[in-house]
Amino acid sequence: MSKVIWKPGTFIYPLPVVMVTCGNMEKSNIITVAWTGIINSDKPMCYISVRKERFSHDIIKNTGEFVINLTNQKLVYATDWCGVKTGARVDKFKEMKLTKEKAKFVKCPLIKESVASLECKVIEIKELGSHDMFLAEILSIDADEKYIDEKGAFDITKCDLITYANGKYFTLGKQVGKFGYSVQKKKKK
Numbered sequence: 001m002s003k004v005i006w007k008p009g010t011f012i013y014p015l016p017v018v019m020v021t022c023g024n025m026e027k028s029n030i031i032t033v034a035w036t037g038i039i040n041s042d043k044p045m046c047y048i049s050v051r052k053e054r055f056s057h058d059i060i061k062n063t064g065e066f067v068i069n070l071t072n073q074k075l076v077y078a079t080d081w082c083g084v085k086t087g088a089r090v091d092k093f094k095e096m097k098l099t100k101e102k103a104k105f106v107k108c109p110l111i112k113e114s115v116a117s118l119e120c121k122v123i124e125i126k127e128l129g130s131h132d133m134f135l136a137e138i139l140s141i142d143a144d145e146k147y148i149d150e151k152g153a154f155d156i157t158k159c160d161l162i163t164y165a166n167g168k169y170f171t172l173g174k175q176v177g178k179f180g181y182s183v184q185k186k187k188k189k
Contacts, residue, residue: 014163014170019075019082019114020048021067022059024107025100030092031056032083034164035131036068044138046120049131055088060134064122065106069114073160073171078113080169105139115159116143 015034023029035049046068050057060066071079078096085092093100093109100109103119110117120136149155161172 013165015165017071017079017162017164017169018048019069019071019079019111020056020060021069021108021111021117022056022063022065023109024063025102025109028093028100028109029056029059029087030069030082030096030098030111031087032079033068039135045123045136046118046138047133047135049128049133051131055086057132060122061125061132063107065108066120066122066134066136067103067106067108067110068118068120069111070116070118070159071162072115073162075111075113076162076169079162101142103140103142110142114144115147115161116141116154118142 016036017032017034018036020031020033020036021028022031031050031054033048033050037047039045039047048060048066048068050060056066078098081096082092085095092098099112101112101117103110103117106119106121108119110119118138119140119142121139122134122136124135126133126135143154147155147158156172157175159172163170163172
């Protein structure tokens with residue numbers, strides 16, 4: 001079997017799918033984003049890419065901050081809905097019955113129902129054509145305590161996080177390995 005050549009396009013899957021909040025506690029919006037990821041560890045940084053014509057684009061550009069709210073299976077309907085409706089016409093928090101929670105370091109609200117929220121401050125905006133990439137420092141991670149295990153680690157296996165691939169949402173599957181397991185020394189019995 002051989003590979004078929006396709007035209008270049010957006011084909012790195014699966015992607016995390018998140019709900020990004022912006023604005024402030026009184027006037028806020030939620031935008032669904034699948035073009036996001038980590039870009040640095042020291043200092044912790046991430047990015048989101050947003051189309052210029054999206055309602056949230058100018059809010060993030062003008063305020064210089066946003067919150068990435070991780071989504072799980074319980075939030076998949078709200079995640080999709082917030083991605084197809086515009087905050088210029090609807091209050092997404094109200095319509096999806098989501099709870100605003102005050103952040104520690106930014107004015108944007110967290111989504112209380114999210115398993116974890118990353119408070120972000122924009123460091124740079126890269127204009128890339130159809131989208132602008134907002135490069136941001138992660139100021140804080142606000143994690144739901146029910147996902148913290150007895151050792152104080154975030155237990156991702158309990159979250160039912162969702163991903164996006166080729167127009168569809170998926171839950172994360174079972175663990176099939178861990179970083180470095182391919183070179184790990186075998187334990188002696």
